[in-house]
Amino acid sequence: MSTQQTQRPQKQRLDPTDNQLHVSSKKSAKEFVFITKIFLKKFNQVELHALGEATKISVRVAENLQRQGLITITKINSFTADIEGRKRVKLVITVQLTQDGKARINQELQA
Secondary structure, three states: OOOOOOOOOOOOOOOOOOOOOEEEEOOOHHHHHHHHHHHHHHOEEEEEEEOOOHHHHHHHHHHHHHOOOOOOEEEEEEEEEEEEEEEEEEEEEEEEEEEEHHHHHHHHHHH
């Protein structure tokens, strides 16, 4: 057995500085649902920003949270952005926390 131990990085609390969550395709929709709840607890209104393939994940996140009764989707913007010389589809979904959702998220994310 090796005496060398692997060092695990310290877990850090997520403390968002603004209400924009940039969704990527590197994490699952389930992970972004949890992260969005953290953003909603702090801001009550969150913008999910996604490019390309991540647009599917952002739609899934918003849909799951709305089905759970935690949010209302207030606005969906879709446009083509020119990023590094390539045209990419960008999607911005604005979601608003409901009163019932606020109580349930606060209870779920008690710290």
